[in-house]
Amino acid sequence: MLEVNHTPSFTTDTPLDKQIKRGVIKDALTLMNLSVNNRIKYKNKKKAELQQRVLTGKKIKLTPEERQAIFEKAQRERDIWENAHLGGYEKIYPFDVIKYKIERN
Numbered sequence: 001m002l003e004v005n006h007t008p009s010f011t012t013d014t015p016l017d018k019q020i021k022r023g024v025i026k027d028a029l030t031l032m033n034l035s036v037n038n039r040i041k042y043k044n045k046k047k048a049e050l051q052q053r054v055l056t057g058k059k060i061k062l063t064p065e066e067r068q069a070i071f072e073k074a075q076r077e078r079d080i081w082e083n084a085h086l087g088g089y090e091k092i093y094p095f096d097v098i099k100y101k102i103e104r105n
Contacts, residue, residue, distance in 0.1 A: 010025070023087070023088055024088070026087070027086075027087030027088050027089055030085050030087055031082060031085055031086065031087065031089065033081060033085070
């Protein structure tokens, strides 16, 4: 079952409700890879980029090919992370055509 709700209720009326909602929230936060260490790394990276711009007076220009390569690398890393940390979730997008063909045969 897939439910999309822009204002979900996080109140818990029963022990089962509490168990389910706690698991959903925990799995979602794990999947998003939220952590203090990641936040610090991101802030330090942005700070270093800003200092580089201040010192050189210009932003490093990337070619479209370099930008695409960086995007694809980040996408691969994200896919690896997500697949390893699904928790109670099942990945439905992007659709795995190969797996679908094997299961249908």
